[in-house]
Amino acid sequence: MSFMNMDQSYVANTYKRFSVEIVSGKGSRVTDINGKEYVDMGSGIGVTAFGFGDEAWMAAVTEQLGKVQHTSNLYYTEPCAKLAKLLCERTGMKKVFFANSGAEANECAIKVARKYSAMKKGADCYTIVTLVNSFHGRTLTTLAATGQDHFHKDFQPLTPGFLHVPANDIAALEAAVAEHKVAGIMMEVIQGEGGVNALDQAYLMAADKLCHDNDIPFLIDEVQTGNGRTGKLYGYMNFKITPDIVSTAKGLGGGLPIGACMMNEKMEHVLGYGDHGSTYGGNPVCCAGAISVIERLDDNFLGRVKRRSGYVMAALYNAPGIESVSGMGLMIGIKTTAPAGDVVKACIDRGVLCLTAKDKVRLLPALNIPMEDLEYAIETIKAVAKELSV
Numbered sequence: 001m002s003f004m005n006m007d008q009s010y011v012a013n014t015y016k017r018f019s020v021e022i023v024s025g026k027g028s029r030v031t032d033i034n035g036k037e038y039v040d041m042g043s044g045i046g047v048t049a050f051g052f053g054d055e056a057w058m059a060a061v062t063e064q065l066g067k068v069q070h071t072s073n074l075y076y077t078e079p080c081a082k083l084a085k086l087l088c089e090r091t092g093m094k095k096v097f098f099a100n101s102g103a104e105a106n107e108c109a110i111k112v113a114r115k116y117s118a119m120k121k122g123a124d125c126y127t128i129v130t131l132v133n134s135f136h137g138r139t140l141t142t143l144a145a146t147g148q149d150h151f152h153k154d155f156q157p158l159t160p161g162f163l164h165v166p167a168n169d170i171a172a173l174e175a176a177v178a179e180h181k182v183a184g185i186m187m188e189v190i191q192g193e194g195g196v197n198a199l200d201q202a203y204l205m206a207a208d209k210l211c212h213d214n215d216i217p218f219l220i221d222e223v224q225t226g227n228g229r230t231g232k233l234y235g236y237m238n239f240k241i242t243p244d245i246v247s248t249a250k251g252l253g254g255g256l257p258i259g260a261c262m263m264n265e266k267m268e269h270v271l272g273y274g275d276h277g278s279t280y281g282g283n284p285v286c287c288a289g290a291i292s293v294i295e296r297l298d299d300n301f302l303g304r305v306k307r308r309s310g311y312v313m314a315a316l317y318n319a320p321g322i323e324s325v326s327g328m329g330l331m332i333g334i335k336t337t338a339p340a341g342d343v344v345k346a347c348i349d350r351g352v353l354c355l356t357a358k359d360k361v362r363l364l365p366a367l368n369i370p371m372e373d374l375e376y377a378i379e380t381i382k383a384v385a386k387e388l389s390v
């Protein structure tokens with residue numbers, strides 16, 4: 001029995017996998033069970049920020065593994081404290097809660113916003129406003145936050161108290177605040193799963209002002225846009241906004257499961273003893289991996305992310321079979337004339353792994369992808385997009 005068949009027999013049927021069994025990876029290349037090599041343009045959906053087998057990350061993780069792999073949150077550990085300090089110093093935030101995934105980081109963000117607003121404005125102030133076409137996770141609460149109806153069917157009732165308004169429509173946001181007791185406004189600065197669409201700068205600034213004028217926590221979901229992905233440490237840093245709560249995950253751990261919810265000076269004392277928790281949260285091995293990632297995301301490195309981005313944007317601009325390119329940094333959406341799914345399948349045949357987001361081909365390569373691998377992948381995508389468009 002092949003592992004592909006075994007997986008299909010025993011793993012829950014929630015994923016439509018490609019017929020590729022990956023056995024190893026190095027840098028931005030992975031090898032499948034037949035020995036075929038691929039350039040990886042997805043990095044495990046924006047997770048393996050420094051690629052596979054990255055020496056510094058492996059050293060940090062294995063060193064911690066050899067010391068202690070888990071303690072629970074009854075005790076202090078060095079990696080957890082150090083990572084929290086590092087994140088606060090790099091963002092200006094004041095406190096961090098560690099979770100294990102993006103959805104859990106968002107759960108924390110929502111709890112903080114609800115408690116803050118309940119304390120300030122009363123228990124009936126609980127509505128969280130999010131955007132149409134957003135994606136915030138798969139738990140019942142983060143599904144309720146997710147502004148895409150097709151995720152909701154079959155799982156009703158979801159957590160109540162969520163409202164979705166169209167993106168880039170400040171009047172709709174103002175109306176929501178006027179008509180409801182709003183406990184928080186949450187958005188992704190670039191909608192990832194929704195099709196790699198950056199929000200307008202003016203809209204984000206107006207939303208930021210609306211929140212601050214009305215003492216409404218402004219929550220930015222940086223699960224996908226965070227940790228260097230857009231060419232800044234966090235995506236919101238590309239815009240002139242000051243969120244109260246920032247959630248992140250994906251690239252943070254470099255491949256180990258970790259999420260973080262960061263809180264500014266207004267939010268840092270909202271949660272008290274017993275208000276929230278997680279058995280694995282702040283796991284020392286995951287935190288050691290994350291320290292290795294965050295420590296290296298300095299201006300120099302982020303400059304290289306932007307240069308790679310510039311190369312991709314220029315190479316794809318006006319290319320035959322490519323209608324438009326969206327995104328920022330190394331979070332890129334490509335609208336191809338041919339269906340995105342067909343482009344991705346043809347790319348797999350030619351040794352390039354890409355993602356999709358809605359009707360686009362989505363690229364989230366490792367932030368340090370070697371230029372030759374990036375060039376090979378982009379040339380392959382261009383060739384496929386052109387061939388399939390005729």
Ligand SMILES: *Cc1c(COP(=O)(O)O)cnc(C)c1O
Binds near residue numbers: 101102104221222
């Ligand atoms: C992936 C993603 C999530 C969910 O993260 P998980 O780790 O899968 O729970 C939440 N928000 C955004 C913006 C994401 O891209």
